[in-house]
Amino acid sequence: MLSSVLSDEELEELMLELEELSDDPIVRSLLAFYVKRSPQYEIPEKPLAPDMVYYMISNELKLDGNPALNLASFVTTEMDENADKLFMENAGKNFIDQDEYPYSNWIQDRVINILARLYHAPVELEPVGTSAIGSSEAILLGLLAHKWNWRKKREAERKPVDKPNIIFGEDVHVVWKKFARYFDVEPRILPMGHDKFVLDVDMVRENLDENTICVGTVLGTTFTGETDPIEEINQMLEEVKEEKGWDIPIHVDAASGGFVVPFIFPDVKWDFQLSHVKTINVSGHKYGLVYPGIGFLLFQDKADLPDDLIFEVNYLGGVMPTYNLNFSKGASTVITQYFNLLNLGREGYEGLMHVLMLNTNYLSNLMEKSGKFKILNKESKVLPLVAFELDDKVPFDVFTLSDRMRQKGWIIPAYTLPKNAEDRAIMRIVIRLTLSREQINILYNDLMDACESIERDIDSVLREIDKEEKLELSKKFHDSIC
Numbered sequence: 326m327l328s329s330v331l332s333d334e335e336l337e338e339l340m341l342e343l344e345e346l347s348d349d350p351i352v353r354s355l356l357a358f359y360v361k362r363s364p365q366y367e368i369p370e371k372p373l374a375p376d377m378v379y380y381m382i383s384n385e386l387k388l389d390g391n392p393a394l395n396l397a398s399f400v401t402t403e404m405d406e407n408a409d410k411l412f413m414e415n416a417g418k419n420f421i422d423q424d425e426y427p428y429s430n431w432i433q434d435r436v437i438n439i440l441a442r443l444y445h446a447p448v449e450l451e452p453v454g455t456s457a458i459g460s461s462e463a464i465l466l467g468l469l470a471h472k473w474n475w476r477k478k479r480e481a482e483r484k485p486v487d488k489p490n491i492i493f494g495e496d497v498h499v500v501w502k503k504f505a506r507y508f509d510v511e512p513r514i515l516p517m518g519h520d521k522f523v524l525d526v527d528m529v530r531e532n533l534d535e536n537t538i539c540v541g542t543v544l545g546t547t548f549t550g551e552t553d554p555i556e557e558i559n560q561m562l563e564e565v566k567e568e569k570g571w572d573i574p575i576h577v578d579a580a581s582g583g584f585v586v587p588f589i590f591p592d593v594k595w596d597f598q599l600s601h602v603k604t605i606n607v608s609g610h611k612y613g614l615v616y617p618g619i620g621f622l623l624f625q626d627k628a629d630l631p632d633d634l635i636f637e638v639n640y641l642g643g644v645m646p647t648y649n650l651n652f653s654k655g656a657s658t659v660i661t662q663y664f665n666l667l668n669l670g671r672e673g674y675e676g677l678m679h680v681l682m683l684n685t686n687y688l689s690n691l692m693e694k695s696g697k698f699k700i701l702n703k704e705s706k707v708l709p710l711v712a713f714e715l716d717d718k719v720p721f722d723v724f725t726l727s728d729r730m731r732q733k734g735w736i737i738p739a740y741t742l743p744k745n746a747e748d749r750a751i752m753r754i755v756i757r758l759t760l761s762r763e764q765i766n767i768l769y770n771d772l773m774d775a776c777e778s779i780e781r782d783i784d785s786v787l788r789e790i791d792k793e794e795k796l797e798l799s800k801k802f803h804d805s806i807c
C-alpha cells in the first residue's frame with residue numbers, strides 16, 4: 326500500500342504529479358475527486374469526464390437539506406412525471422423570445438385568463454397580466470403600476486407628486502419593504518398587535534391620505550398564514566372615496582393563498598369581486614404546484630396597467646411588449662403551470678387543498694393535545710400551515726427545538742414576530758403534498774422526542790450544578806471544622 330510508506334503530503338504530491346502526466350480524463354477525474362478540492366476560483370485547465378463531474382457535484386449536493394423534510398418552505402419539490410418531461414423538453418426555451426416561441430407565450434396568456442376568471446375578474450373588463458420569476462417580482466411590478474397611476478392622476482389634477490406613500494402591515498414579506506426603498510415611496514408600515522398578527526382596519530384608515538398609492542394586503546401571511554381583513558378594508562376604502570374623493574386601490578399579495586383559498590374557502594371575498602382590488606399576485610411555485618421560480622401578476626383591467634411601463638423590444642425579431650423587471654427566463658415553469666391547471670382541474674386542486682388542510686388540522690390537534698404547544702392560527706387558518714409557540718411551562722425556547730429537529734433532518738424555522746410582538750418567538754410547519762399522514766405521525770413523534778431529549782439535557786445540567794453546589798458546601802463545611 327502506497328499510503329503505508331508515504332506520508333499524506335508525499336501521497337498528495339505524487340497524485341498531483343500523476344495528474345500532470347495523465348491525459349486520461351478518468352484518471353484526472355478520480356484524482357480531482359479524491360485528492361484535490363473542487364475548483365473554487367479558477368476554471369480547470371483540462372476537461373474532466375462528464376460522469377465524474379456529475380458525480381462530484383451531485384455527491385456534494387447530497388449534503389444540502391432534504392427538500393422533502395424542509396417544512397420551512399412553501400415551494401414545490403415534486404411534480405408529476407409528465408410535467409417533469411414537459412419541463413425538460415422546454416428547458417432550453419427562453420420565454421422572452423416571443424417571436425421564436427409564440428406558443429409558450431400563448432400558454433402564458435391562457436394561464437393568466439384562467440387565473441383572472443378564478444379571481445372573479447368582471448366579465449365586462451379586460452383583465453391582463455404577466456408571469457414573473459416569483460411573487461416578489463410580481464409584487465414589485467404591481468406596486469410600480471400603482472405608483473404610476475397615482476402620479477398620472479395627480480399630474481392631471483396639477484397636484485404635487487413628490488410624496489407618494491404606501492400602506493401595509495408588519496405582516497408582509499420583505500419584498501414590500503424593498504419596493505418602498507428601491508422605488509422611493511414612503512412606507513407606512515402598520516404594527517401588529519401583541520395578539521393580533523394582521524392589519525387593523527381603523528389603523529389603515531388613520532394613515533391614508535391623498536398621496537397613498539395603494540393599500541397592501543396579504544392573503545396568507547408569511548408569519549402565521551392568516552389573512553388581512555381584505556373585505557373590511559375594501560368597505561372602508563369605499564367610504565373614504567365617498568367622503569373625501571380619494572380612490573385608493575388595493576393590491577392583494579396572494580403568494581400562497583391564491584391557489585388555496587379559491588378552492589377551499591370559495592365564500593371568502595378577497596379578490597376582484599371587491600371594488601378596490603385592482604391587482605393580485607400569486608406564486609405558481611407554491612400551491613400552484615410548479616418548481617421554483619414562477620409567479621403571476623394580474624390586473625383586473627387593462628386600463629390599470631400604464632402604457633408607459635410596457636417596453637416594446639424588437640431585437641429578437643418581431644415587436645414584443647414586455648412588462649418585467651428582468652429579461653430572460655425559462656419557459657418551462659409557465660408551461661408546467663398550464664399542465665397542472667389542465668391535469669388537476671378545479672376538482673383536483675380542491676381535493677389536494679382539502680387533504681393538505683385535513684393533515685394540517687390533524688397535526689395541529691395532536692400538538693395542542695400534547696400540552697407542550699400553543700397553536701397560533703387555530704381559528705384563522707387559510708393556509709395549510711401550523712404556526713405555534715411553546716407552552717409557558719416548557720423550559721426551553723423554540724430556537725433550541727428547531728436545532729434539535731434539524732439534527733433529525735427536519736427543517737422547521739423558528740423566528741420572532743415583528744414589531745409589537747417581537748417578544749414572541751414562534752415556529753412554523755408548512756404542510757406540503759410530499760408529506761404523508763404516516764410522515765406527519767413520525768414528525769409529531771420526533772417533535773415529542775426532541776422535547777424530551779432537551780428536557781433530559783436540562784435535567785442533567787441542573788443535576789451537575791446541584792452536585793457542584795453540594796460539593797462546594799461540603800468543602801466549606803470541611804474547611805470550617807478543620
Ligand SMILES: Cc1ncc(COP(=O)(O)O)c(C=O)c1O
Binds near residue numbers: 458
Ligand atoms: C405572502 C408572501 N408574499 C411574497 C412572497 C415572495 O414570494 P416568492 O418567493 O414567490 O418571490 C412570499 C414568500 O414566501 C410570501 O409568503
